[in-house]
Every structure is written in structure tokens, then in C-alpha cells.
Amino acid sequence: MAKVRLFIDHPLAAGQAVPLEADQAHYLSGVMRLGAGDEILVFNGRDGEWRCRIVDIRKRGGILEAAEQTAPQRDPPDLWLIFAPIKKARTDFIVEKAAEMGAARILPVQTDFTNSERIRQDRLQAHAVEAAEQCGGTFVPPVGDLLSLAKVLEGWDPSRSLLWADEAAAGEAAPLSDLPGGPWAILIGPEGGFSDAERQRLRALPFVHRISLGPRILRADTAAVAALTLWQAALGDWQRQDS
């Protein structure tokens, strides 16, 4: 049975030839010890998952042939995760968890209390790909470049609701069951929270809904998983259970 799962950005259909790049060929042949005739699972983020046969494999590349679709394409609900990058390991973790938990788009933002001036978008995107490979997903959320929170809010489409995990929301937040449907984004602040100016701005925006994540202070990475869980359970695809 095919156990290896790879994301390959190439069209997938029955009989379709799929070229391997050098690092993919090295992984399959050098690391996983696979050769011509062996099978792997491949997804491209849009055509579902396909069982593919290795036709030819060399050091610098190779060719797969797509045999049959093993899982349909399944896209996550229209939910973005917006977060302020923190220390490297925890930022990687947030991206991995967002991909696992079914975020459709991941947007790192710079806030008044964010330390990082830049991110490695390509490295974070690779983490999202790896999470999808490991977790049986057929979708990979795109990871955006670092933008300022102010800029993101300026260009905001007001039909998209924004769930703000507000540390000061205890006792004031609306229950999740009262939240509207439609497209959503979750906003997670950096360690240290948001500045007073940011808090005022967020509180004044009509599409912002605050939630509380309990009486304990959560680290940003924990808060991201907790908020994604509450949203998926209340408004997302954890209720559909059609898998």
C-alpha cells in the first residue's frame, strides 16, 4: 500500500504524467528507498489525492503516472488565520496547526507589539505543505507575506467577520452560537497583546466579534489552536462530519 504522501504542484488526472523535481526524487529514492513500480500518494491542492506509480526515477528527477483518485478534493471552510509572528519555533507551530485544523489562508501581521520585522514566507509555506502531507489533507493554505495589521484592516472586506481572541473579553464576549455565518477570519495577538490604539480600533470595527479563551493567559500558539477549535466546532466543518 502506498504510504508516502507528497504535495506536487502539477495537474493530476488518470494517466497523467507527473514530473519529479530533484529534491522529490532524492526523497523518494534516497530517503524512502522507492524505485520504479512503487506507488505513492500525491495531491496538488486542487485535484484531490491520487495514487501514482513511479515510472522512472533518477538523481536529478523522475516521472510518476497518476493511476486513480484515492480521495476527493476537500477544501476547508472560508476561514483565515491572522496572527502576529512570535519566536521561530512557535511561529512554525502556528502555521502547522492552522494547516492541520483547516484554515483556508494564513496571514502573518505586524502589530505594535510584534518584534519581528520580517518572516521567511517560503519556510512557513513549506511548513503548511508538510502539515498537509502528514495529516492527509488535500488542501494547502497559502501563507501571506508579512503586512501591518493597520494595512490589513484598511483593505478589509466588511462582509468577512473577524473573530478577535481578546484577553480582556472575559464576561463581555458573545456566545459562539450567536455568531453569523459567512466568511471569517481569526485574529491572534502577539505575546503582550495589542496596544491601546489597536484595541480601540478593533473595538470600533463593525465586523469584529470578540471571544474569550478562558481565565488563564494563553500563549499565542495555544490561543491560535483554541480559537480555531471553537470556530470549527461552532461554525466550521467539525459539525458536518461527512468524512
Added chain:
Amino acid sequence: MAKVRLFIDHPLAAGQAVPLEADQAHYLSGVMRLGAGDEILVFNGRDGEWRCRIVDIRKRGGILEAAEQTAPQRDPPDLWLIFAPIKKARTDFIVEKAAEMGAARILPVQTDFTNSERIRQDRLQAHAVEAAEQCGGTFVPPVGDLLSLAKVLEGWDPSRSLLWADEAAAGEAAPLSDLPGGPWAILIGPEGGFSDAERQRLRALPFVHRISLGPRILRADTAAVAALTLWQAALGDWQRQDS
């Protein structure tokens, strides 16, 4: 303002002298550059949080004096987290997150598909302490020694309900709002899930309730945070909001 927060296993009361061990004295003096007259926050897991003044500090130890209580003792709900240890970094992460999210006790268990034969209980306990120090908690969940799941279930008090995050529960699990009150534990399996024998045993136990964590496969550490979130929001202290 006192910014450093330390767990010190010693009684705390107004005027109480609190001895520092060598590593604590080194941290305060050598790392944080604090000296006599400076203040820190101290908790011991049972007497709340206290502002303490450094009376004397040397290489091999020191003395604090407790001045006033800055936060009451706040114990988490009666919720245990039972999990199968996985790779080191993810095991550390599960313990950290359980402490942050308000688990009262953390129990690593060996299952049929668990790879690890042993854990470093002292290292995991230190992670729980650090999480409480960082997150403003006044309680530190004890981390148990590694036991077999079979043994844990044999000695189970049936008045404690067990929430089983079952990958195969989609469509069959009861809604969280139907779950009973009282003491609880959450059970998270290893990567690869539970064996058929374990699954049969769990399904037959009257105190076991299954929940689904959505249509995607979650890693064990993600599943732990997600299950803790759902429980805290439905049955725990995230609703009380009395902080």
C-alpha cells in the same frame, strides 16, 4: 513592578521568609540581574501569588520575604489529561499546553501503539512548572509516571467520565452539551491511534464518551489542545469568566 514569576515549593504568607535554592538564586541574580530590595512574584501551587522582596541573595542561595498576596489561589476544574507520549518535542508541548489550558493532572500512558518505554517525569514536571510561571497560573498540574493504559483503566473510578477523542467517531459522537458534569479526564491516543483491542475495550466502558475532532486527521498534540478547548468551553471554567 515585579515582572519575574517563580514557582517555589514553600509556604507563602505575609512576612513569611522563603529560602532560595542555588539555581533560583543564580536565575534571579545572574540572569535577571536582581538584587536585595528587588521584588518578584512567587507562587507555590496552593497559596495564590505573592509579591516577595529579595532580602539577601548569594551564589548558593538567598532569602525572600513575602509582602502581600497579588492573586488568589485558582485551581483548575477537575479535569485530567491522559495521553500517549510521542516524540520528545511534542510530548513537552502537550504537557506545556495542558498546564496552560487548565488540566488538574497529567497522566502519560503507554498504549499498544506507543513507542516510548519510558519518560523523564522530572523533565515533564519542570515543563508544567515553567508553563504556569509564564502564563500567570497559580496551580501546577502534577505529571504522573508512565503507566499502561490497561492499568489506568483497571483502577478507574467510574464516577469520573472519560472523553475519548476518537478518530472514528465522526457522525456518531454525542454533542458536548449532552455530556454530564462532575470529574472528567480526556484521553488522547498516539499517532496511529488505538489498537482494535483498545478500541473495543474503550467502547464497552460505561464512563467513556466519544467526541470527534473534525474531518481532518490531527496530530496528537493538536488533538490535545483541541479537546481541552472543547471541554473547557462546554464544561470547564471558560464559561464562568469570573477572572
